[in-house]
Amino acid sequence: MYQNIMLFAVLVVLAMVVFRVYQSWQTEKSRKPAGAGALDSRSNSKTRAKGKRHQRKDADTQTEPYHCVTLVGDCPALKSYKNKRFLASNAPPLPVPDCTAARCNCHYTHHSDRRKPKGDRRALGRLAEEQYVLVGNEERRKTSRGRRKTDVGWASIDEWSKMS
Template sequence: MTLTIILIILVAFLSFKLPAFFKPARKTSKKNALKNRMAFGESTPHINNLYHAVNIKFDLAACPAIQSMANDYFLAGDAPPIPLPACTSAACRCKYIHHKGRRHSIRRPQAIIATEAYGSTGKLERRMNTGRRETD
């Protein structure tokens, strides 16, 4: 009798656990995939933005080679490798800071309308509101 009860419990337990064991693995999200890539030292994912830029963040103990690049922004593909070959620090703690582009602000003031912008070059305004005929 007790052997039958034990077998029923064992069969019930296995019927619940075995299907879960044979299920395919869940797909990971992009966020988790990025974490996994970075954890295993793989390269960063492909970035679709052509103007994706980076600059280098460093602390006060950074080598002079990095400090000379304090305000420089690089396209992500053109950025120098960290640590730099000329790095004199025993343990480089520099890292990349990512940006959407190399520009920091809008280069053209939005308040200027087209006619004012054209006149600011010093050229003579030749556009007129007349028609094709001389009498217009």
């Protein structure tokens, strides 16, 4: 009797798991890829006929919630997007809708954070932390140089060759 009840409980749990997996599979199957609607609504038939379009990749919001991109290129249509950072999931698709170039050379530059790199976001009224510097001691918090071109303090190869 006890074995029959346990077997029935295991079968019910297994059926629930199978149903949930099937349900999520159907949801993923019916979902459109990111940016698909924006790509289809363009009126520029020249670039649409050329073939494959750029599609942005959605950021993994679990690991990098503020991953962002900037649009880089010489296209006049990018003028309104210059020096603006967009969250990767909200970035405009490439080529931008007003682009008239036969072959668009615009691309995304990726940044790990949407905020400006030099922004010190600590609270200004934190008296205990600020007392250390106010009494004449040197600031011990250092900013890291970073390894990317976009990081502050990055030296180009030409600058390194002049040092030798």
